[in-house]
Amino acid sequence: xxxxxxxxxxxxxxxxxxxxxxxxxxxxTLFFTGCRVSEICSxxxxxxxxxxxxxxxDFWVKGGYKGINPSRKLSRRTIDHLFNKYTNxxxxxxxxxxxxxxxxxxxxxxxxxxxxVVQKTVGHSQIKTTQMYDKRVAKYRESASLAxxx
Numbered sequence: 526x527x528x529x530x531x532x533x534x535x536x537x538x539x540x541x542x543x544x545x546x547x548x549x550x551x552x553x554t555l556f557f558t559g560c561r562v563s564e565i566c567s568x569x570x571x572x573x574x575x576x577x578x579x580x581x582x583d584f585w586v587k588g589g590y591k592g593i594n595p596s597r598k599l600s601r602r603t604i605d606h607l608f609n610k611y612t613n614x615x616x617x618x619x620x621x622x623x624x625x626x627x628x629x630x631x632x633x634x635x636x637x638x639x640x641x642v643v644q645k646t647v648g649h650s651q652i653k654t655t656q657m658y659d660k661r662v663a664k665y666r667e668s669a670s671l672a673x674x675x
Contacts, residue, residue: 531660559629
C-alpha cells in the first residue's frame with residue numbers, strides 16, 4: 526500500500542466539481558465509497574441500482590468479474606490521469622486515487638461510524654488493515670485519560 530493521505534472535505538468538494546459529468550461520477554465514486562481503482566475499472570451500468578431507498582453499487586473485487594465489453598471500460602492509467610488532472614487543478618498535489626480510499630475511511634471514522642462497519646464497507650478482511658488507513662489527527666480533548674477521575 527502506498528502512503529495514502531486523507532484530504533479534507535473542502536478539498537474533496539473542489540476536486541469533485543470536475544467539468545465533465547463522467548469525471549464527476551468517477552471522483553464521487555472514489556471519494557464516497559472507498560472503493561479501489563480496480564473496482565472502478567470493473568463497474569458495469571447494471572451494477573448500479575436502487576434498493577430500499579438507497580443507491581447501491583456492486584463491485585467485483587480482485588480476481589472477480591471480467592467485463593463483457595472491455596473496450597468501454599476505463600483503464601487504471603486513465604483513472605490515475607483523470608484523478609491527477611482534477612486534484613492538481615484544485616491545488617491538491619501529491620495524492621493518488623488510493624488517497625480517496627484513505628479519505629473515505631478517515632471521514633467515516635471521524636463521523637463516528639463504527640470501525641467494523643467501515644471495515645465491511647471497504648472489504649477488508651482484517652480490522653488492522655482498516656486502522657492503517659485512519660489518518661485522523663489526535664484529539665487530546667477526547668483522550669480516555671481525561672475521562673478517568675480518581
